[in-house]
Amino acid sequence: MSNGWVLPDELLRDAPAYTPRPYELADLELLLTGAYAPLAGFLGRADLTSVARRGRLADGSPWPVPVTLQVPAELVSGLDLNNPVERGLVLTDPEGAPTALLEVTDLWPTTQGWYGVGGPVRRIGDGGHGPFQRLRRAPAEVRELLPPGRVLGVIADRPLHRPQLAQIAHAVRTLAAHLLILIPVANTSPDGLAPEVLVRSIFGARDRMPPATIVAVPIARRGDDIWDALLRARVARAYGVTHVLSTTEMLTGGGLRMLVPRELAYDNRDGQWRWRDDIPPRNRRLPLGQEEIEDLLDRGFPLPEWHTPPTVAKELTRARPPRRHRGLVVFFTGLSGSGKSTIARGLADALRESGDRTLTLLDGDVVRRELSAGLGFSRADRDLNVRRIGWVAAEVARHRGLAICCPIAPYHRARSIAREMARSAGAGFVLVHVATPLAVCERRDRKGLYARARAGQLTGMTGVDDPYEEPKDADVVLDTTDLTVEECVHLLLTHLTETGWVESRLQPA
Ligand code: ADP
Numbered sequence: 001m002s003n004g005w006v007l008p009d010e011l012l013r014d015a016p017a018y019t020p021r022p023y024e025l026a027d028l029e030l031l032l033t034g035a036y037a038p039l040a041g042f043l044g045r046a047d048l049t050s051v052a053r054r055g056r057l058a059d060g061s062p063w064p065v066p067v068t069l070q071v072p073a074e075l076v077s078g079l080d081l082n083n084p085v086e087r088g089l090v091l092t093d094p095e096g097a098p099t100a101l102l103e104v105t106d107l108w109p110t111t112q113g114w115y116g117v118g119g120p121v122r123r124i125g126d127g128g129h130g131p132f133q134r135l136r137r138a139p140a141e142v143r144e145l146l147p148p149g150r151v152l153g154v155i156a157d158r159p160l161h162r163p164q165l166a167q168i169a170h171a172v173r174t175l176a177a178h179l180l181i182l183i184p185v186a187n188t189s190p191d192g193l194a195p196e197v198l199v200r201s202i203f204g205a206r207d208r209m210p211p212a213t214i215v216a217v218p219i220a221r222r223g224d225d226i227w228d229a230l231l232r233a234r235v236a237r238a239y240g241v242t243h244v245l246s247t248t249e250m251l252t253g254g255g256l257r258m259l260v261p262r263e264l265a266y267d268n269r270d271g272q273w274r275w276r277d278d279i280p281p282r283n284r285r286l287p288l289g290q291e292e293i294e295d296l297l298d299r300g301f302p303l304p305e306w307h308t309p310p311t312v313a314k315e316l317t318r319a320r321p322p323r324r325h326r327g328l329v330v331f332f333t334g335l336s337g338s339g340k341s342t343i344a345r346g347l348a349d350a351l352r353e354s355g356d357r358t359l360t361l362l363d364g365d366v367v368r369r370e371l372s373a374g375l376g377f378s379r380a381d382r383d384l385n386v387r388r389i390g391w392v393a394a395e396v397a398r399h400r401g402l403a404i405c406c407p408i409a410p411y412h413r414a415r416s417i418a419r420e421m422a423r424s425a426g427a428g429f430v431l432v433h434v435a436t437p438l439a440v441c442e443r444r445d446r447k448g449l450y451a452r453a454r455a456g457q458l459t460g461m462t463g464v465d466d467p468y469e470e471p472k473d474a475d476v477v478l479d480t481t482d483l484t485v486e487e488c489v490h491l492l493l494t495h496l497t498e499t500g501w502v503e504s505r506l507q508p509a
Helices: 009-014 022-033 045-054 139-145 162-175 195-204 225-238 290-299 310-319 340-354 364-370 379-398 412-424 438-444 449-454 485-498
Strands: 069-072 088-092 098-103 106-109 114-123 151-155 178-184 212-217 243-245 257-259 264-267 272-275 328-333 359-363 402-406 428-434 476-478
Touching (some): 022 098, 139 212, 162 243, 162 264, 195 212, 328 340, 340 402, 340 428, 340 485, 359 379, 364 379, 428 485, 476 485
Parallel strands (some): 178 212, 243 257, 328 428, 359 402, 428 476
Antiparallel strands (some): 069 114, 106 114, 264 272
């Protein structure tokens, strides 16, 4: 890869600017800090081919995984790769602040309308911001701080409960190593914790672990376990790690030694954690699974002290309060006239009566007037509409409010984005499919839309000449053909009560 740097600063302002996608921004940050050494930038085609074929860059240095950037075609149409001063691309953070300059040395079409760009990157602007910025130290800086000798790396992508802490303590003792905790902070944790919650929970366990250096690393999951493990190992090594403690039986690559811990259990005779097979069955308690932990939190029960240090439990309880106090998005989907608005209004009234939570009703027509004025009914506009609704709903729920939305939301993808936005906001998401058949909706034809669609005066009508993708992940399905509105509202309230989202006293008699 070319490292020669020629683009002078004064040409920056003429260079096109682009905000990469979140996982690309995470890669960018790791490139800029040197955590991806020897990589100096995004890979071009020669390196990509070589990585795919033999796990090495074109120059022969080992590198396991593609690190790529894609940009829209129109952005790069004016670049001239042969002219060093006309091949600069400014990369900005999501707020639009310049983060890096990319000198494009390779450019190739990928999917429709997109180009892959390769070339070295250099930091511009004043560096990053965000919570716990002081923990985002660069590898060189961290290596300086480490004592000589072995360094045990722990990639802490989940809170550390007592079994994990016991494992760490054991490994540190066995290896006589210094402990380096790397907390991935590029996206929500696999358990759905926001990065700052994960960081606080790890710090909550700090006085239960051997002396440790703790670093936050913007390493994103790519959805491929092997790639993730390989990249994490590379990054760990850049930080000076010699051994990693893995909780999965994953290869690490990159020349690191891996310890696969044995299963521990709690010995209730003396309160120690030791190998489970060394404890008689009647005296041992096995670590709680993630589902058990979440269930206790959801129902508002304390995490048991034998399992979780109180300081860690406190952070988890704050981040995941009992469901009845947590934000919630109730998302209706269904054909026009299926009954979404009517049921949603009934539900909203019932919930308002209780006064437990503030409530925002994002109804289809109101939304189209206030939030999505000007949008039409093309696939792109419909997706955008649902996205906006999902975004607002998630913000309402982030602050422990209750948002009820009732767009038609005919496409699965848009619905799952809404679900994901709620989840990232630490809120619940209940998908209600109002599955009234088309024939019934059409017979009701409350707004006269079906008649107009059949007469050809209206195109893109869901169910008539535009598809409705039936949800396979609905939490509640209601067919209003033979149900009254009251019955539908009652069924929904029952569901919300049984799943703990609302207090049981709301349940109508
Ligand atoms: P959408 O919001 O899905 O377009 P609306 O709620 O605006 O649908 O319209 C549904 C129509 O169906 C209303 O006229 C409503 O009175 C009628 N309806 C009949 N039974 C029910 C029921 N069980 N639930 C909801 N609506 C019903």
